[in-house]
Amino acid sequence: MIRTEEARRRAAYVAQILGVAGAYYLSAHLGLMRQVVVDGAVVTPLWPSTGIALAALLCLGVRVWPGIALGALLAVLETGGAFTVSSLAIMFGNTVAPLASYALLRRVGFRSELVRLRDGVCLVFLGAFAGMLISAAIGSFTLLLDGKVPPGRFWLVWSSWWAGDAMGVLVVTPVLLVLRGVRWPRPSDRWLEASVLAVVVAVSSLLATRSSLSMIYLVFPVIIWAALRFELPGSAPCALVVSVLAVMAGTDGVGPFAGHSLMEIMANLSLLNGSVALTALLLGAVVAEHKNIRRETEYAVEELEALVERLAPLSGPAATRYDDRERRHGPLDGGPHPDRR
Structure with missing residues (x-):
């Protein structure tokens, strides 16, 4: 064995x-x-x-x-x-x-x-x-x-x-x-918004990396959208798609990379991919951290409310009746009465 x-x-x-x-x-x-x-x-x-x-x-x-x-x-x-x-x-x-x-x-x-x-x-x-x-x-x-x-x-x-x-x-x-x-999405999840986001990422990335109008920064609002709505599981794949399409356009020398030297293309690709990755990673992490803080705060408030509910009978009418009975009959736990010396 x-x-x-x-x-x-x-x-x-x-x-x-x-x-x-x-x-x-x-x-x-x-x-x-x-x-x-x-x-x-x-x-x-x-x-x-x-x-x-x-x-x-x-x-x-x-x-x-x-x-x-x-x-x-x-x-x-x-x-x-x-x-x-x-x-x-x-x-x-x-x-x-x-x-x-x-x-x-x-x-x-x-x-x-x-x-x-x-x-x-x-x-x-x-x-x-x-x-x-x-x-x-x-x-x-x-x-x-x-x-x-x-x-x-x-x-x-x-x-x-x-x-x-x-x-x-x-x-x-x-x-x-x-x-x-990752987990399998539930039917109640934002399927429609995720599908629209995927289409927008593909279209905007192609326009930004293949168009001669130098619309390279068109991808950043999409990355921000993905990070704010879907956190890192949404922004990280979007950043990967943008980077891959940018590399393909840069090595082909088309779009905003046309007419540049090899050093300029490599520098532009590095700056673009780095900016996209940083935006997706850091913004996704910030959103996730804020949601975790809010979730922990809500949990702490629920615990405090439960504790207050358990202590509430001791400060209401039941507590008054308890004090009256103790003055008439002495401590209910069998201990010495506070007025007796």
């Missing part, structure tokens, strides 16, 4: 490792479909694998790190095509970065439910901006030493690498954390 239980645990652990590796590799393959080559260095405006890696660590624990390493190695081999020291170094950086983000988030008491503003802020600045500095630095320096990136283009590669990894955390990780606790 013990051996059978251990075998099941090992099988479950192996399945988790392979599942994380497969998800990392598939998401990397999707990200590479919109890759940008800078003097031999392959970068992406949005690298969803970092978001999957951090979400896997937050949901399954640090023990699934071999799956991240295996998925990162497969992704690096697909871009480089050879098993070299450089590929191992890049794999190491892509594995250590989400581990560092996970350690930073755990140190500050991060909650994966994202129902507090501080959780959203920590995910942005510690999980995305700080942790992904490691993968960008290791990857860029590796390509520089390997001769694939000239010194004059190093900062372009580094900033593009860092922005792509950070955007993966900001856009993908909240969606996965929300899906973890």
Whole structure:
């Protein structure tokens, strides 16, 4: 029986490792479909694998790190095509970065439910901006030493690498954390409004990213609508849709990205995706925190009302009759009368 239980645990652990590796590799393959080559260095405006890696660590624990390493190695081999020291170094950086983000988030008491503003802020600045500095630095320096990136283009590669990894955390990780606790909607839920929101998000995102009229900020009222009405479960998927469509338009060089250089396109994509993700994440967390505070306040008021109702008979007519009987017959509990010495 013990051996059978251990075998099941090992099988479950192996399945988790392979599942994380497969998800990392598939998401990397999707990200590479919109890759940008800078003097031999392959970068992406949005690298969803970092978001999957951090979400896997937050949901399954640090023990699934071999799956991240295996998925990162497969992704690096697909871009480089050879098993070299450089590929191992890049794999190491892509594995250590989400581990560092996970350690930073755990140190500050991060909650994966994202129902507090501080959780959203920590995910942005510690999980995305700080942790992904490691993968960008290791990857860029590796390509520089390997001769694939000239010194004059190093900062372009580094900033593009860092922005792509950070955007993966900001856009993908909240969606996965929300899906973890999602429930099937009830018939009484706002189905009609949710359907209208989905259509509006798709239409406004296409207009903002494909139109030549530079209507890129058309998406922000929609993101605010989603956050105010549906909190993070509504705003996080909307941010993902906007970011994906923006990346597709930017790499195609259409709409507001037409006629710009590669550096300008990467900068605009990073600013847009970052602003959309920050708005969706932080505003959704603020709304959720305020609702939790109101719910806790209502619960405290109900408890106070129940306590007052239990104590009310002691201050009404029953309490007066109790005092009269005590003066005539002495304390009802058998103790000494206060007037007797």
